[in-house]
Amino acid sequence: MADIVQTAILGLALGGVYALMGAGLSLVFGVMRIVNLAHPSLIMAGAYIAYWAFRLAGVDPLLILPVAAAILAGTGVLLYKLVFEREARSAKYSEMTVLLTFALAMVMEGLLGTVFTNTQRVTSPDYATDAFFIADVFIPKGQLYAGMVSLGIISALALFLKHSRFGYPIRATTQNREAAELLGVNVNLVSLASFAIGVGLAGAAGALVSFVFSFFPSKHWEWIVILMSLVVLGGMGSIFGTVLAAFILSVLAAFVGFYVGAVWSTLTFFVALFVVLLVRPQGLFGEKPELA
Amino acid sequence: MSGLLEVTDLVAGYGNGPAILNGARLSVRPGEVHCVIGPNGAGKSTLLKAIVGMLPIRAGDVRFKGESLKGLRPDQALRRGICLVPQERALFPAMTVRENLRMGGYSIPDKAELERRIDGIEERFPILRERRGQRAGTLSGGQQQTLAMARTMILKPEIVMFDEPSLGLAPKVVAEVFGIMKLMAAEGITIVLVEQNALMGLKHADRGIVLDLGKTLLEAPADEVLRDPRIGELYLGGRSEA
Amino acid sequence: MAEFGASEVVAARRARDSGLAGTVDKTRSAWFPLTLLAALLLLPALQFAGNYNYLIHLTLFTAMYVVMASGWNILGGFTGYISLGHIVFFAIGGYFAGMVFARMGISTIVLAPFAGLLAGLVGYMIGLITLRVRGPSFIISSLALVMIARILFENWHFVGGAAGVALPANDLPAEWAKLPYYYAFVAMAAFATWASYRIKHSKFGLGLRAISKDEIKAESAGIDTRFHKVLAFAISAFFVGMAGAVWGEYLTYIRPNIFLVVLMSVNMVLMCILGGKGTIAGPALGTVLIVAFNEIFVATLGASEINVLATGIIMMVSLMFYPLGIVGTLARRGKLPRILNWD
Secondary structure, eight states: OHHHHHHHHHHHHHHHHHHHHHHHHHHHHHHHOOOOTTHHHHHHHHHHHHHHHHHHHOOOHHHHHHHHHHHHHHHHHHHIIIIIGGGTTOTTHHHHHHHHHHHHHHHHHHHHHHHHOSOOBOOOOGGGGOEEEETTEEEEHHHHHHHHHHHHHHHHHHHHHHHSTTHHHHHHHHHOHHHHHHTTOOHHHHHHHHHHHHHHHHHHHHHHHHHHSOBOGGGHHHHHHHHHHHHHHHOTTOHHHHHHHHHHHHHHHHHHHHHTOGGGHHHHHHHHHHHHHHHOTTTTTOSSOTTO | OOOSEEEEEEEEESTTSOEEEEEEEEEEOTTOEEEEEOOTTSSHHHHHHHHHTSSOEEEEEEEETTEEOTTOOHHHHHHTTEEEEOTTOOOOTTSBHHHHHHHHTTTOOOHHHHHHHHHHHHHHOHHHHHTTTSBGGGSOHHHHHHHHHHHHHTTOOSEEEEEOTTTTOOHHHHHHHHHHHHHHHHTTOEEEEEOSSHHHHHHTOSEEEEEETTEEEEEEEHHHHHHOHHHHHHHSTTOOOO | OOOOOHHHHHHHHHHHHHHHHTOOOSOOOSHHHHHHHHHHHHGGGGGGTSOOHHHHHHHHHHHHHHHHHHHHHIIIIIIOOOOSOTHHHHHHHHHHHHHHHHHHOOOHHHHHHHHHHHHHHHHHHHHHHHTTSOHHHHHHHHHHHHHHHHHHHHTOGGGTGGGOEEOOOOOSOTTTTTHHHHHHHHHHHHHHHHHHHHHHTSHHHHHHHHHHHOHHHHHHTTOOHHHHHHHHHHHHHHHHHHHHHHHHHHHTEEOHHHHSOHHHHHHHHHHHHHHOTTSSHHHHHHHHHHHHHHHHHHHHHOOHHHHHHHHHHHHHHHHHHOTTHHHHHHHHTTOOOGGGOOO
16 A cells, blocks of 8 residues: 555656646647657756756755756757747648757757756755655655646646736737637747747756656657657646656556656656557647647 | 728738738728628638738738828738638637627727726627626627627727638527627628628628638629629529619 | 730739749759769778778768668658657668568578568558548647557567567678678668659659648549658658668667667758658758767766757757758759759
8 A cells, every 4th residue: 555655656756847847748739739859858958057056056956946847948949940939830730840949859968968968967955865755655856846846836826827917919829820820820939939838847857857867868868759759648738647647647657657667767758658549639728630 | 082991902821821912902981881702712711810810911001091001010000990800700718708798809908988988888788788697608609799790880990801600500690790880880890791692781781892812803892793704603693683 | 993904814814823832853963963972882992091980970970861861751741640659660671671680590681671561561561540630639649659569579579578679780890891881771761762762753753742732632633642651651751761770780779779779760850851752962062061060068077968968959940940851942043053953
């Protein structure tokens, strides 16, 4: 019994982190129909910012989080202007942008690898290796804090989308880009803003990831498939769906890891991605199979 | 002659692909219903998209009240009073009916004014008031089209352009759609309509425009177009009697 | 108002339709690829004049990638299904032939066609599943395939897990040791290029190209799209698997981190995109350029991270500015030199 509770708790804690990692990806897909394969490599960049801030100046990753988010959001603006704005009218847009973001992921990996080498890193504030104990069950502090911060950020995002003046056009563009444009929404500006927010969320996620997982530049390939499984299961573009999928799959992966073997734990996400793509491509909350 | 909206020798296409429109012309007269007909791929939808700025204009001109719309974005064309209802209705499926109407007035900065106008629309279309809290994606096809059309009226536009509004609707619902269009015309809104079903479209229109191979072949009163034997042969399946 | 007659309009439509269909260039040349092949067959004679092992290695390596890129092109270029996971078939071919070679001593060159068939069979089965989705979904599923295969191979003890299996080297003198593999790869490259040509101009290839233009229309025109796609997947896997088979014996080991690298998978895609996907000469031209480029980069700068960076940049630039690739862009502008028109 204790094993089951323990495994579930570890799964849930990781789910919180995965949720934030996937949220930005989902937002960008929803608004722009871009499957941003470079998202995990941008998370990686956020993780390096947190890592070096901690190592050089001893700044807590949770404090550096807004800075990482801001830097990455700025990067997002730049990337949008340089790369994605001109692709918006391309005939084979969705396929083109997948290849482009794939290439961008390689550029990011190459840059990070050149600057920081492929050494494995992890940020180690005190809480990262500490835990709360409740009877026989332990809750790792680092993952708990990361999960809580992550859910806090996602809630703020949801409130922003639902109620703010800028949330309306973002939601409208997500649901029907052409109609939004025809009703006077400047969809290009909305795209720019959502892309910046999405990449900013990658930066924030990176700060959390930096003390939850060990990382090195080429690890982003593994993350991309994990995150895609969340986003696809949740229904492309549905942030709520992504969060729910993050919890479901993380708990599932935790159980597979515990009962079958640690190496098979990640495989859970990959296989889930396959199964969902083929059985229910629109995911849990997708309106229709947008991707197919 | 100079109409409300004048399209002259328009050349336009998608991305860097071939030109779909190749010298299209259109003269829109205030207060009338215009129906553009032509075969698949003639460039009918492309024409509407180019007018509101969804596609760049490669050559030729679009003038609204004597002023060129060239290079404007759709939101800028909208502010001047030209509104396009694209194919397949164009609602926000996960938003409620009321939210959809509110999006219709997205370009109106004055919130109180917007609410007043939405109330006015709901008065005229009671079904929309009845369903105001329902998600638009769950409405029936006819209700969705009603919502899409009513939504354009919030902005009190001068010209509304419809891209195949009858697509995929049951005949009875189609009649309703044309009824709403009549209502809009009666309020002085100028209408440009693209219809695959040429016979039906022309019957409800004042003017008929024939587009083929990206060029305007004929612009004339709708009943004249209906009677034209060439049109009968080319587009109405040989049945020229109207 | 313009005057027009019904018959003129019908004639104009017909003229437009035939104009769209009639863009096939008649200036193809067969002599150039054939001369190239003859030169490649004679190249090893240089060994009599000195040590040209490096040149032989580089040409062999290029020929291998021509096989892979041409194979990929059948699915990605003709059919329009972008797979980022074709390296999986390289690994299947490599592991099958490598294991049989290690246990029974049969040369991988002999085994290559069978390795290709096995890869094709696996490709057929995977295609049955993944080709049900299109566009980004398909691309992502192909990427997931690499990750799954990597975990499976790393944990499969029979094939040595992450450490892989060492294979015996042949006992030819150093200057001739590479030659069997060299000829094997050159022959495969020629075969892959010839087969691409035949497929592209067959009725089957026409079906593939119709799918790439508009799958729904192709289906309503009576093309069995599912069969076409899955078979194209299998054929392209066949070529990639065949290349993988011989590569293991040449390297003298098979190992997941050599046979299941995302960068190699990307290279196939990039070579086709850069050269011009959907064309016959494109994959070959792209391969020559990318291999040359990699070689210069690694030789001058050394670090593989920089190679990843540079590969990413080339891919971005060619996608953004020349999405049709070199051959496609030149052909569109009517400036394609005759020697590059193999279509």
